[in-house]
Amino acid sequence: MPRSSRLFEIIQILRAAEGPVTAAELSGELEVSVRTIYRDIAALQGMRTPIEGEAGMGYLMRRGYDLPPLNFDTDEIEALRVALAMLARTGDSALQRAAQRVCGKIDALHGPADWLEIVPWGAPSDDSAPDCVSKAMLRSAIREERKLELLYRDEKQNETRRVVRPLVLIYHLNCVMLAAWCETRATFRHFRADRIWECTLTGTDFRGEGDVLRRLWREQYEAEEAQTGDAAAG
Numbered sequence: 117m118p119r120s121s122r123l124f125e126i127i128q129i130l131r132a133a134e135g136p137v138t139a140a141e142l143s144g145e146l147e148v149s150v151r152t153i154y155r156d157i158a159a160l161q162g163m164r165t166p167i168e169g170e171a172g173m174g175y176l177m178r179r180g181y182d183l184p185p186l187n188f189d190t191d192e193i194e195a196l197r198v199a200l201a202m203l204a205r206t207g208d209s210a211l212q213r214a215a216q217r218v219c220g221k222i223d224a225l226h227g228p229a230d231w232l233e234i235v236p237w238g239a240p241s242d243d244s245a246p247d248c249v250s251k252a253m254l255r256s257a258i259r260e261e262r263k264l265e266l267l268y269r270d271e272k273q274n275e276t277r278r279v280v281r282p283l284v285l286i287y288h289l290n291c292v293m294l295a296a297w298c299e300t301r302a303t304f305r306h307f308r309a310d311r312i313w314e315c316t317l318t319g320t321d322f323r324g325e326g327d328v329l330r331r332l333w334r335e336q337y338e339a340e341e342a343q344t345g346d347a348a349a350g
Contacts, residue, residue: 122146123156127177128221130167136174193222197232205238206287207309210252239291240310249312251285254294257317258282261326264296267314268307275313280305281322283330295337297329304333 117125125146130137139153146153154171161167166178188196200215242248257264266278280296283304291308298305322329 117146117148119156122148123160125217126153126156126160127165128224130175130177131224133177136169136176138174139171142175193226194229194232196222197229198234201232201234201236204234204236205289206251207239207241207292208251208255208287209242210250210255238289239287242309249309249315251292251309253315254282254285254309258285258326260321261323262321263299263318265314265316265318266307266312269311269313271311276300278305278307279318280307281325281329283326283333295333297333304336 126142129142129145139150139157142153143150157167157175167175168178169175197219200219203211203215206212240248242251254264256262261281264280264282266280267275268278269275277300279299280294281299282294282296284295286293286295286306291310294307294309294312296305296307297303
């Protein structure tokens with residue numbers, strides 16, 4: 117988590133707390149060391165954020181402190197609420213937790229909107245079974261341009277092992293697809309996330325190649341879509 121985001125989270129936690137919050141509790145919530153929390157608290161106090169307390173005793177936010185309102189109009193706020201709620205359909209548990217945190221921040225500034233409801237049916241959750249691949253891991257591998265080894269089962273239950281360069285995560289209504297350069301087949305391939313039974317980092321990367329490969333993939337993907345459309349029209 118970037119430091120600026122962590123400082124914001126500390127303010128949010130202290131604003132919502134009914135009593136002192138210890139550095140140990142903050143470190144557990146934010147998954148950083150206690151020493152990091154001490155430094156962050158000192159930084160916030162140096163910015164005149166009204167945090168009271170000290171190491172070993174816990175910290176409190178003085179009442180009346182608030183963050184500036186988000187610079188969104190009503191329709192924009194409602195668009196955010198709907199979009200964040202629809203993340204439940206992706207099956208991506210890490211994005212769902214992030215969406216819940218963002219919704220909490222919006223509710224703290226604008227109040228809840230219980231009249232907006234989104235049906236959560238969609239792709240299976242990546243927490244639903246021990247063999248289900250973490251979509252957060254796939255996203256991380258794409259961002260960091262790190263190769264993956266997959267154990268994949270197709271619709272006929274045929275198993276293959278592939279070494280791939282992950283490029284794009286595509287969220288459909290009822291599944292999530294990983295687009296990748298398959299080194300085993302030497303071409304672009306799409307893999308349903310719910311059919312990836314094992315996924316491990318190979319320890320090697322493809323730094324600097326991701327943007328070029330994505331551009332080539334998009335050209336091929338758009339060409340195939342155009343051919344499909346022409347065939348349907350004919």
